[in-house]
Amino acid sequence: MRRIARWFGGKDEDLALEIQQHLDELTEALVESGVPREEAAAAARRQFGNVTSIAERAGDVWVAAWLAGALGDARSSTRQLRRNPLLAAACVMTLALGIGANAAIFSTVDAVLLRPLPFTDPGRLVLVTEYSPDGVSKTGSPLGRYVARAEQNRVFSESAAYWNVSGSNGLVFGGATSAERLQFSMVTNSFFGVLGVEPASGRTFLPSEERAGGANVFVASDALWRRLLGADPHAIGRTFLLDGEPYTLTGVMPAGFSFPVGCDVWVPLGATAAAMGDRVSHQYWMIGRLRPGLRVADAQADLDALQRRFAAAYPATDANWLPRVQPLLDEFVGGVRTALWVLFAAVGFVLLIACTNVMNLLLARAVAREKEFAVRAALGAGRGRLIRQTFAETLLLVALGTAAALVVASWALHGLAVLGAGSLPRFDHVRLDATVVLYAIATALAAALLVGLVPALHATGTRVHDALQRGHRMANVSSRTTTLRNALVIAEVAFTLVLLAGAGLMLRSFVRLRQVDPGFEAAGVVTVRIALPDAGYPRLDQRTAFLARLLDRLHATPGVLAAGATDRLPLSGERNWGRINIEGRPVLDAAHAPSVEGRGVSAAYFRTLGMPILRGRTFSDADIAARRPVVVINQAMAERFWPGADPIGRRLVSVYHPARPLEVIGVVGNVKDFALDEDSPAEMYSPYGWWNTMNLVLRGGLDAAGLAAAVRREVATIDPEVPVYGLTTMSGLVAHSLGRQRFELWLFGLFAAMGVALAAIGLYGVLAFSVGSRTHEIGVRLALGAERGRVLRLVIGQGLTLVLLGLAIGTAGSMALTRVMAVLLYRVSPADPLTFAAVSAVLLLVGAAASAVPAIRATQVDPVVALRSD
Amino acid sequence: MTRPDQRDLFPGALEMMILQTLKRRPLHGYALAQHIKRTSDDQLQIEEGSLYPALQRMLKRGWLRAAWSVSSTGRRIRVYRLTPAGRTHLEQEMSSFERMLRAVARVLGPAEG
Numbered sequence: 001m002r003r004i005a006r007w008f009g010g011k012d013e014d015l016a017l018e019i020q021q022h023l024d025e026l027t028e029a030l031v032e033s034g035v036p037r038e039e040a041a042a043a044a045r046r047q048f049g050n051v052t053s054i055a056e057r058a059g060d061v062w063v064a065a066w067l068a069g070a071l072g073d074a075r076s077s078t079r080q081l082r083r084n085p086l087l088a089a090a091c092v093m094t095l096a097l098g099i100g101a102n103a104a105i106f107s108t109v110d111a112v113l114l115r116p117l118p119f120t121d122p123g124r125l126v127l128v129t130e131y132s133p134d135g136v137s138k139t140g141s142p143l144g145r146y147v148a149r150a151e152q153n154r155v156f157s158e159s160a161a162y163w164n165v166s167g168s169n170g171l172v173f174g175g176a177t178s179a180e181r182l183q184f185s186m187v188t189n190s191f192f193g194v195l196g197v198e199p200a201s202g203r204t205f206l207p208s209e210e211r212a213g214g215a216n217v218f219v220a221s222d223a224l225w226r227r228l229l230g231a232d233p234h235a236i237g238r239t240f241l242l243d244g245e246p247y248t249l250t251g252v253m254p255a256g257f258s259f260p261v262g263c264d265v266w267v268p269l270g271a272t273a274a275a276m277g278d279r280v281s282h283q284y285w286m287i288g289r290l291r292p293g294l295r296v297a298d299a300q301a302d303l304d305a306l307q308r309r310f311a312a313a314y315p316a317t318d319a320n321w322l323p324r325v326q327p328l329l330d331e332f333v334g335g336v337r338t339a340l341w342v343l344f345a346a347v348g349f350v351l352l353i354a355c356t357n358v359m360n361l362l363l364a365r366a367v368a369r370e371k372e373f374a375v376r377a378a379l380g381a382g383r384g385r386l387i388r389q390t391f392a393e394t395l396l397l398v399a400l401g402t403a404a405a406l407v408v409a410s411w412a413l414h415g416l417a418v419l420g421a422g423s424l425p426r427f428d429h430v431r432l433d434a435t436v437v438l439y440a441i442a443t444a445l446a447a448a449l450l451v452g453l454v455p456a457l458h459a460t461g462t463r464v465h466d467a468l469q470r471g472h473r474m475a476n477v478s479s480r481t482t483t484l485r486n487a488l489v490i491a492e493v494a495f496t497l498v499l500l501a502g503a504g505l506m507l508r509s510f511v512r513l514r515q516v517d518p519g520f521e522a523a524g525v526v527t528v529r530i531a532l533p534d535a536g537y538p539r540l541d542q543r544t545a546f547l548a549r550l551l552d553r554l555h556a557t558p559g560v561l562a563a564g565a566t567d568r569l570p571l572s573g574e575r576n577w578g579r580i581n582i583e584g585r586p587v588l589d590a591a592h593a594p595s596v597e598g599r600g601v602s603a604a605y606f607r608t609l610g611m612p613i614l615r616g617r618t619f620s621d622a623d624i625a626a627r628r629p630v631v632v633i634n635q636a637m638a639e640r641f642w643p644g645a646d647p648i649g650r651r652l653v654s655v656y657h658p659a660r661p662l663e664v665i666g667v668v669g670n671v672k673d674f675a676l677d678e679d680s681p682a683e684m685y686s687p688y689g690w691w692n693t694m695n696l697v698l699r700g701g702l703d704a705a706g707l708a709a710a711v712r713r714e715v716a717t718i719d720p721e722v723p724v725y726g727l728t729t730m731s732g733l734v735a736h737s738l739g740r741q742r743f744e745l746w747l748f749g750l751f752a753a754m755g756v757a758l759a760a761i762g763l764y765g766v767l768a769f770s771v772g773s774r775t776h777e778i779g780v781r782l783a784l785g786a787e788r789g790r791v792l793r794l795v796i797g798q799g800l801t802l803v804l805l806g807l808a809i810g811t812a813g814s815m816a817l818t819r820v821m822a823v824l825l826y827r828v829s830p831a832d833p834l835t836f837a838a839v840s841a842v843l844l845l846v847g848a849a850a851s852a853v854p855a856i857r858a859t860q861v862d863p864v865v866a867l868r869s870d
Numbered sequence: 871m872t873r874p875d876q877r878d879l880f881p882g883a884l885e886m887m888i889l890q891t892l893k894r895r896p897l898h899g900y901a902l903a904q905h906i907k908r909t910s911d912d913q914l915q916i917e918e919g920s921l922y923p924a925l926q927r928m929l930k931r932g933w934l935r936a937a938w939s940v941s942s943t944g945r946r947i948r949v950y951r952l953t954p955a956g957r958t959h960l961e962q963e964m965s966s967f968e969r970m971l972r973a974v975a976r977v978l979g980p981a982e983g
Binding site: 017024049053 | 898899903917918922923926936945946947948
C-alpha cells in the first residue's frame, strides 16, 4: 500500500522523514531527562508505537479511498471465507453449477444460432425454395425457372443454383475398388462468388465448363484434399475417377467450407440448352445475395411478383408453385432454434435457483453476524462501508464460483458433444472460447449483484440496539429476515416447478413419440447402401438385373430371413415426390396435378419391413422382371383418391410419363416417412426406377455386423467393384429421427434435477435454521406438555406451506411459460394437467423429505437443555 | 499487531485541538504534541499514532499547509500552519462545540426550580 501511496507523489518520503525527526526529538528529550542515550532511542520508539503501521495509516489518507478499502475488504473477505469453509464451499459449488451450465448452453446457442455463417457478409444471403399449396412443402426449382429468376429479379446482386445434398446423390471417389462415397453438388459457376468464398488453391469453374460438353472438372473440399489426396499441392490439375469417369481437379476450397452441408465435391452444371429451359424437374436450390439495404421480405415480394408473371406465361408448369425466401442461416438452424432458446431459458432458471440458494445461505450468515455488524456500526463504521464489505465477500464467492464454473462448463461441453453430435447443426463449432468466458463473467457479475445486495442491505439495516440486546440467543430472529428467507424458498420452489413442468412435458411428449407406430417393424432390420458405378451400369435394366441377382443370393444366405431394397428409406430425411392424374378424371397439367411421394422397392421390401398388406397384393418377381406397369399405394393415398371405394384395379398416370398408365394392385399400411410426429403422406410404391444408389434392408438371425458381412460377401461375388457402405439399423434410424428431442429431454431433465436438488437444499436450510433458532420456544412447548407429534407437524407444516405457495405461483408462471414450448411437444398440451399434477406431487414429496430432517430434530429437543441454553 | 486506535474524546476533538494550537503559531509535529500535552497539564497525551494520520488527513482536506524548514537547534523540521479554510472550519467547530458544552452543562447542573 505504501508503494501505491508513492504514486501520489513524494508525500511518503516527507512523512518518513518527519517521523524520523520526531523520534530524534523524543530521544533527545529522554536523554535530557536523564535516560542513557543507548536506551533512549528504544524508549522513544516504544513511546511512539509501530512506526511502519503509523506511517502506513497516515499515508493511507492519500490513497484513493475506495482502493484502500477494497484491498482491506478483500483481505477481510478471505478471512471470512476461511472462517466458514463449509458455507463457502456450498456457495461456490452452487454458483459453479449454475454459471457453468449456463456457459455451456450459451456456447451451444452461440455456435449454433448466433455465429454468422462462414461466408462473406452472410446476413445478406438468402435461400429460395419452392412449395406447392397441394402437398409439396419444400423443394428445389426447375433449372429454367431458376434462370428466369436469376435474370429478372431486382433484389439480388448475384444468385446461384446448386443440387442440395441428400443421402442418394453420392459418388464413388477414386479407382474401381474404392469404397469412398462422397456427397457432391452440381453448382452454377456463380455459386462460389455468391457465397463470397475463394478456393484456397487453384480455381473454380470456367464459363465453358458450365455448359454441356465442357471439360469434366471438379473442386474438392479441404477435408477431401487432406484425407484422400494427402494434402498434395500438386493434386490440382490431376485427374481422378468420379463414379468411374475421369474428372480433373481444378481447385481446393478453404478448410471448414462445406456447403451444402456435407458436400465434398462440387462439379459444374454442364447443362444442355434443354435443361436450361426445363420448368418441371425441381432439382435446384437457389441462393441469392440481397442488394444492400434490402430485406428478406423485399426479395419475397419481388419473387412473388415474378412468379405471377411466370404462371401467366407457363400455366402448365409454373402455376400452383410459390417461391419461399428465407435467410440462409435458417436452413441450417431453423429446426432447432426454438428448442435451443427454450433450453437457454431453462438453464437460466437453474441459475436463478442457484442464486436464490446462495442468497439464502448468505442471509443465514448475515443473521449470524448481525451482532458483529451492530458493534462495528456502533464503533463508527458507515453503512456504506459495511455494505461494501459484505458485497466484497459475495464478489469473492462469485469469483471463485466463476472459476469453478469454467471447469464445470468444459466438462459439460464434453457431455454435450456426445449428446448433441448428429442431432444439432453446426455443433462441431461448440467450444469454450473467449466469448463464452466473457458471457460467464457477465453472468457471474449479474449473479453477484442479485445475490450480494439482499444480504448486504439486510445485515446493515439492522438496528444496533436490537442486535446487541438479542445477544447470542436467537429466539427472535427479526421477522423481516424470516419473511425474506421464506420468500426466497417460495421463489425457488416456483422456479423449480417451471423447470420440472418443462421437463415433464418433454418427457410425456417423448414417450408419446416413442409409442408412435412407424408403420414398420424396426427391430432386427439392418440396412446398408450399395452404389453401382455409373460407368459399369449405365442402363436401368443392368441395375435391375444386378439387384435381382443380389437379392436372390441374399435370400439363399443362411441367417437371412428376408432381404429387400429401396431407393429411399423412411425417416432418412430424403423425399421424392411426383404429380399424378387419376384415369377417368380431368387431366391436370404438371403444375396442378396432385402430388404424392414415390418410392422404388423390390418385391420383398414390404415383407422385410413387416408392413401390413391391407388389400390386394404386392409385387411379384414376374412384375419386376417384365416391368409391368403396376403400383402399390399406401392407405393415405387410397383414402385421398378413392375414399370409401376399392382402389384395386384403378389406374393412374404420372404427368411425366403420360403414355404409361399404372395399375393399382395393392394397398399397404402407412409408414412414417418424414418424422414420427408428422402424418404419413400419400405414397406410391413402384417396382422399378432404380438409380445407381440403393438401400438394402435385411431381416435375419444374424447381428448387424453379420448381416453386413453377408452383403459384402455376396456383392463382391457378383461385382467386386460395387462399394457397400452406410451400415445402420432401422431402430437406429428411428432413434436418430428423435435425436433433437432426446437432446432436449436429457438437458431439460438434467436442469430440472439440478433445480429440485437446489430447492430441496434451500428448503432444508431454511427449516433447519428456523428450528435452530426456535430451540428455546420448542423447548418451552415440550416442557408445557406439547406432544412430539405436534412439534413434528408444526415444522413439516411450515415447510409444506412454503412449498405449496411456491407450487401455486410456479403453476401460474409455468402455464404462461410452457406455452412457448408448444411447437416442441407432440400431442401434449403445454398445460397438460397430468404433467402439472405429477410434478407438483414430486415437489411436494421432496419438500416433505427436506422438511422431515429438521422436523425430527425439533422433536428431539431436550426441554431442560433448551431452557438452560439461554 | 497494531495498537487499537486511541479514541478521541468525541469525533473531531483532536482536529480541533490541532487547529486551535496552530492558530496561535505554526509548529512541527513533535512541538505540536508537546504543546498539547503541556497546556492540558499532561491530561491529554497525544498519541503519535493518532497525530500523524490526523495531520495527513487535515493536509488533504486543505485545513493545513506544511513546509520544511530548519529549527533554531539546526534540525530539519516540517512546520504546519493553518490555512484560511482551516480557520473557518475551526470557528464553525468551536461554536458548535460551545453550544454543546452549554447544553451539557445545563443538564449536568443543579435542577432548576
